[in-house]
Amino acid sequence: MDSRTLSHLRALEAESIHIMREVVAEFAKPVMMYSIGKDSSVMVRLAQKAFYPGKLPFPLLHIDTTYEFQEMIEFRDQFVKELDAELIVHTNTKAIEEGANPFKLGTIKCCALLRTRALLDALEAGGYDAAFGGARRDEEKSRSKERVFSFRDKFGQWDPKTQRPEMWSLYNSKVDKGESIRVFPLSNWTEMDVWSYIDLENIPIVPLYFAKEREMVVRDNQIIPLEHDMPFAPGEKPQMVMSRMRSLGCTYCTGAIASDAATMPEIITELVQFRRSERENRIIDHDQEGSMELKKREGYF
Amino acid sequence: MSESQLLRFSTAGSVDDGKSTLIGRLLFEAKGVYEDQMAALQKSTLNRSTGPIDFSLLTDGLRAEREQGITIDVAYRYFATPQRKFIIADTPGHEQYTRNMATGASTADLAIVLIDARKGVLPQSRRHAYIASLLGIPYIAVAVNKMDLVEFSETVFNQIRADFSAYAAEIGLRNLTYFPISALDGDNIVEPSARTPWFTGTPLLAHLESVPVAEDRNFEELRFPVQYVIRPTLDFRGYAGQLAAGILRPGDEVMSLPAGRITRVKELPSFDGPLTEAFSPMSITVVLEDEIDLSRGDMLVDPNHVPHVSRRFAAKLVWMLDEAGGPGRPYLLKHATQTVTAEIRRIRHRVDINTLENVPAEQLELNEIAAVIMETRRPLYFDAYAKNRAMGGFILIDPITNLTVAAGMIEESTPDLVEPLQLRNLEFTGESSEAADETQLTNAERFARAGHYPATVWLTARRGVAYLLERRLFDLGCQVHVLADDSESHLLPELSRVLSNAGLIAICSIASPDAAESDRAAGFAALNRFLEVPAKELPSRDDDAVEVLVKRLEDLGVLRRKDRFERGEGI
Numbered sequence: 001m002d003s004r005t006l007s008h009l010r011a012l013e014a015e016s017i018h019i020m021r022e023v024v025a026e027f028a029k030p031v032m033m034y035s036i037g038k039d040s041s042v043m044v045r046l047a048q049k050a051f052y053p054g055k056l057p058f059p060l061l062h063i064d065t066t067y068e069f070q071e072m073i074e075f076r077d078q079f080v081k082e083l084d085a086e087l088i089v090h091t092n093t094k095a096i097e098e099g100a101n102p103f104k105l106g107t108i109k110c111c112a113l114l115r116t117r118a119l120l121d122a123l124e125a126g127g128y129d130a131a132f133g134g135a136r137r138d139e140e141k142s143r144s145k146e147r148v149f150s151f152r153d154k155f156g157q158w159d160p161k162t163q164r165p166e167m168w169s170l171y172n173s174k175v176d177k178g179e180s181i182r183v184f185p186l187s188n189w190t191e192m193d194v195w196s197y198i199d200l201e202n203i204p205i206v207p208l209y210f211a212k213e214r215e216m217v218v219r220d221n222q223i224i225p226l227e228h229d230m231p232f233a234p235g236e237k238p239q240m241v242m243s244r245m246r247s248l249g250c251t252y253c254t255g256a257i258a259s260d261a262a263t264m265p266e267i268i269t270e271l272v273q274f275r276r277s278e279r280e281n282r283i284i285d286h287d288q289e290g291s292m293e294l295k296k297r298e299g300y301f
Numbered sequence: 302m303s304e305s306q307l308l309r310f311s312t313a314g315s316v317d318d319g320k321s322t323l324i325g326r327l328l329f330e331a332k333g334v335y336e337d338q339m340a341a342l343q344k345s346t347l348n349r350s351t352g353p354i355d356f357s358l359l360t361d362g363l364r365a366e367r368e369q370g371i372t373i374d375v376a377y378r379y380f381a382t383p384q385r386k387f388i389i390a391d392t393p394g395h396e397q398y399t400r401n402m403a404t405g406a407s408t409a410d411l412a413i414v415l416i417d418a419r420k421g422v423l424p425q426s427r428r429h430a431y432i433a434s435l436l437g438i439p440y441i442a443v444a445v446n447k448m449d450l451v452e453f454s455e456t457v458f459n460q461i462r463a464d465f466s467a468y469a470a471e472i473g474l475r476n477l478t479y480f481p482i483s484a485l486d487g488d489n490i491v492e493p494s495a496r497t498p499w500f501t502g503t504p505l506l507a508h509l510e511s512v513p514v515a516e517d518r519n520f521e522e523l524r525f526p527v528q529y530v531i532r533p534t535l536d537f538r539g540y541a542g543q544l545a546a547g548i549l550r551p552g553d554e555v556m557s558l559p560a561g562r563i564t565r566v567k568e569l570p571s572f573d574g575p576l577t578e579a580f581s582p583m584s585i586t587v588v589l590e591d592e593i594d595l596s597r598g599d600m601l602v603d604p605n606h607v608p609h610v611s612r613r614f615a616a617k618l619v620w621m622l623d624e625a626g627g628p629g630r631p632y633l634l635k636h637a638t639q640t641v642t643a644e645i646r647r648i649r650h651r652v653d654i655n656t657l658e659n660v661p662a663e664q665l666e667l668n669e670i671a672a673v674i675m676e677t678r679r680p681l682y683f684d685a686y687a688k689n690r691a692m693g694g695f696i697l698i699d700p701i702t703n704l705t706v707a708a709g710m711i712e713e714s715t716p717d718l719v720e721p722l723q724l725r726n727l728e729f730t731g732e733s734s735e736a737a738d739e740t741q742l743t744n745a746e747r748f749a750r751a752g753h754y755p756a757t758v759w760l761t762a763r764r765g766v767a768y769l770l771e772r773r774l775f776d777l778g779c780q781v782h783v784l785a786d787d788s789e790s791h792l793l794p795e796l797s798r799v800l801s802n803a804g805l806i807a808i809c810s811i812a813s814p815d816a817a818e819s820d821r822a823a824g825f826a827a828l829n830r831f832l833e834v835p836a837k838e839l840p841s842r843d844d845d846a847v848e849v850l851v852k853r854l855e856d857l858g859v860l861r862r863k864d865r866f867e868r869g870e871g872i
Contacts, residue, residue, distance in 0.1 A: 004520060004548070004580045005306060005514065006306075006307075006582070006583065007304050007305065007306065007307075008305050008306055008307035008385070008386040010583075011306075011307045011582070012307070013584075014543060014582055014583050014584040015582075015584075017543075017584035018528070018543045018584050021528045021529045021541050021542070021584070022528065022529075024529060025528055025529040025597050025638070048572055049571070049572040049573075050541070050584070051531060051541075052531075052570065052571060052572040052586065053531070053533055053537060053539075053570060054531050054532070054533035055533065137377045137379070138378075138379045144376045144377050144378065145374045145375065145376045145377075160374070163374065164704060164705045165400055165401070165403075165404045165621050165705050165708070166404060167403070167404055167407045167694065167696055167705075167708040168407045168408060168690060168691065168694045169408075169543075169691070170635050170636075170694065170695065170696045172635070172696060172698055172703070172704075172705045174633070174698055174700075174703035175703060176703065187377070188377065188379070188388055190379045190381070190386075192381065193386070
C-alpha cells in the first residue's frame with residue numbers, strides 16, 4: 001500500500017471528524033446522544049480527536065429508560081468521569097410513574113414512551129439544534145438511505161421523501177428556529193469497522209459485550225437477561241448461559257447471543273464467521289415489517 | 302483487516318437491467334448478507350418477481366419504495382473482502398433521478414455502468430456515463446449483464462463495447478473496463494466464467510479489489526480550508542480542518558487566504574501525539590508559528606501554487622429542486638468551509654443529457670444540467686473541479702426554504718467570459734473589480750510573483766510622503782507607482798483600479814480631501830485592500846509618516862513581514 005493511502009478505518013475516521021467539526025462550527029447548540037453502547041464509545045473517541053486538545057464542545061445526553069443493565073450505568077458514570085465531559089441524563093419519569101414497562105405495554109408502546117418521547121422532550125428542553133447519533137447505515141434497511149445530516153421538523157419527525165441531497169462532504173446545515181438535525185458521523189461504518197476500530201484504538205466498552213456465564217431465560221430462541229424482574233412464562237426457569245450482548249439497550253429488549261468470545265480478537269473472529277445481523281437480537285425491530293422506519297418517522301433515533 | 306483500503310463506487314440502473322441483482326450478488330458473494338436478512342426476504346409479505354432468492358429486495362429500503370417496486374433514492378450498501386472495504390452508492394436510473402445519480406456519483410472512485418446485453422446501449426446507460434463524467438468519477442466498469450440470455454455471445458459483447466466506447470470518447474470518459482457478466486448466475490463476478498472462454502479480463506470483483514483508489518489525489522499543492530478554530534486556552538490556537546490536497550509537515554511554509562500572509566507550520570498536534578506529516582484527506586489540526594488570526598472559511602495554501610481567487614467563475618450546475626430557479630435570485634453558496642451569498646449571473650446554455658446538445662435556457666428545472674456563470678459576494682478560493690473535487694464542488698441553498706437547490710462544478714476560466722474594461726461610467730459596487738475576474742491570472746498568483754498583494758493607498762496633501770513611500774516600497778522590492786494629478790483627480794480611482802488589478806501598489810496623491818473619490822477608489826481596490834490615512838493622523842516628519850504607512854500596509858496583509866524582506870527572503 002502506498003504510504004500515503006489511508007487505511008479504510010483511518011479514512012472513515014477522517015470523514016467522521018470532519019462531520020463533527022462541521023456541526024460544531026455551524027450549529028448553535030449541539031448535543032451528542034450517548035447510549036453507553038460500543039458505537040457511543042467510538043463516537044466519543046472520535047469527538048476527542050476532533051477537538052483535541054480542547055474538551056468536548058457539547059454535552060452527552062443519555063436517555064435513561066431505567067430498564068437498562070446496571071453494568072451499563074456503572075460504566076457510564078466511570079467513563080464520563082474520566083472523560084471530564086458534561087453528562088445530561090433524561091428519563092420520562094411521568095410515564096414510569098404511570099407504570100410504563102415493556103412487560104405490561106409491549107415493546108412498541110414502551111419504546112415510544114421511554115425512548116422516543118423522552119428523547120424529543122430532552123432535545124426540546126435543552127434547545128438543541130443538532131444531535132449526534134451513532135446510527136450506521138448498515139444496521140437496518142431504512143437507515144441505508146438516511147442522510148448524514150438528517151433534517152427533522154418542529155415535531156422532531158423525519159420525512160424520507162423530502163431528504164436534502166447530500167453532495168461530496170458539503171452538508172447543508174440551514175435550519176429554521178425550532179427545527180433541528182440529527183447527525184450520524186458513523187453513517188458509513190459497519191459493525192465490523194466499529195469493532196476493528198475499538199480494537200485498534202483500545203477503546204473502553206461495557207463488559208457485557210464480552211462472553212461469560214450469565215443467568216438467562218431462553219425463550220423462542222431468544223436469550224433474555226433476568227434483570228428488572230422479568231416475569232417468567234409458565235414452566236420457565238433461569239439457567240446459566242455462556243453468552244454476550246451484541247448490542248445494548250433495555251434488558252428485556254436486548255437478547256443475548258450464545259458465545260464464547262471473551263476477548264476483542266475472539267469477538268472479531270466471531271463476527272467474521274457470523275451470519276446474523278446485529279439488530280436481530282433486538283426485539284423491537286422485529287415487531288412488524290418496516291418497524292424501524294415507522295419509529296424513525298416519529299422521531300426515534 | 303484494519304489495513305485494507307476503502308473503495309467507493311456508484312451504480313445506477315432500473316429494476317429491469319439487473320442492477321439490484323448485481324448488488325445482491327456482490328453482497329452475497331462477499332458474505333455481506335446475513336442469514337436473518339435472507340430469512341426476512343423469504344418471508345417478505347410483498348410479492349414481486351420470484352426466483353429462488355430475489356437479491357433485489359436486499360437493496361430496496363423504504364416501505365414506499367418496496368410497495369412501488371422502484372428505488373427512489375440513494376441507498377448506501379457496505380461489504381468487505383480481505384483486500385478492501387466497499388461503499389456502494391446505489392442509485393435509481395430513471396431520467397427523473399439525475400439528482401440522485403449525481404449525489405451517488407459525487408464521492409465515487411468508480412462507477413459501474415450496467416448494460417443489458419439484449420438491449421445494447423440505451424439512453425439510460427448514456428445518462429449514467431454522462432453524469433459519471435460530469436462528476437469526475439476516475440474509473441468506469443461497464444458491466445454487460447444478462448449474458449446468459451444472449452448465449453454468452455462474444456459478438457454481442459464486442460458490439461456493445463464498440464458502441465459504448467464511441468460514446469465515452471465523445472464525453473471524455475477515461476479508464477473504462479468491460480465485463481461480460483450474469484448477475485443472476487454469477488458469471489465473471491467472482492470467478493472467471495467457463496461460459497466466456499473468449500474473455501481474458503479479470504472478474505468484476507477482482508477488478509474492484511485492485512483498481513487504484515484515489516488516483517485523483519493531489520499531493521503537490523496544499524489546500525487546507527479552515528473548518529473550525531480550536532481555542533481551549535489563551536495560549537493555544539489550532540486550525541482544524543480536512544486537507545483537501547497536499548501534504549503538511551512542521552516547518553512548511555504556507556500562505557493564508559484571503560490575507561496573503563506567509564508563515565510556517567509550527568506543529569500538527571493530535572490526540573495520538575504530534576504528527577510529523579499529514580496528507581489529504583486527513584482531518585488534522587494546524588498550529589502556526591506566527592499569531593495570525595484565521596477563521597472558518599479562510600484557507601492555507603502552498604505559496605508557490607495558489608488557487609484561483611475570484612468572485613466570478615464558470616460552472617456546471619445540476620438542478621436538484623422540483624421548483625425551477627435561475628438568474629436574478631439570491632442563493633447561499635457553500636464551497637469548502639465557506640458559505641457566501643451568490644447568484645447565477647447568466648445561464649450560458651442547458652445540456653440535453655440524451656443528445657448532449659446545448660440548448661438555450663432562461664431557468665433551470667429539476668434534474669436539468671446547465672453551464673452557468675456564477676457570481677459571489679465575497680471571493681472564493683478554488684481550483685477547477687476537474688483538478689480537485691473538494692476545491693471545485695459547491696452547493697446552492699435557497700435562503701428562504703433552506704433547501705439544497707443545486708450542485709455545482711467549477712470549470713476552468715473560459716475566454717468568452719471576458720468583458721471589456723470600461724473606464725468611464727463605472728458603477729460603484731463596493732466590491733473589487735468585476736471585469737478583471739475573468740482573467741486567467743489571480744491576485745494570489747500575482748502576489749506569489751511580486752511578493753506582495755496589490756493595494757491602493759489614498760493620501761491627501763502630503764505629496765512628498767507619497768513619493769518617499771514609493772521609494773521605500775520600491776526598495777523593499779515592491780511594484781509601486783504614484784498617481785498624482787490635481788487637475789484630473791476624478792480619474793484617479795479608475796487609474797488606481799487598473800494598477801491594483803495588475804498587482805501593483807497604487808499611491809494616489811491628491812491635493813485636498815474628496816470623500817466621494819476616495820470611496821470610489823476603495824470600491825475598486827483589488828481584494829478590498831485600500832489604505833487611507835487622514836493627513837492629521839500622520840506624523841509631521843515625512844520619514845516617520847512613511848514608516849507608519851508601511852506598518853499599516855503590513856497590517857493589511859499587503860506586504861510580507863518586514864523581517865523577511867530584511868533577511869532577503871522577500872521576493
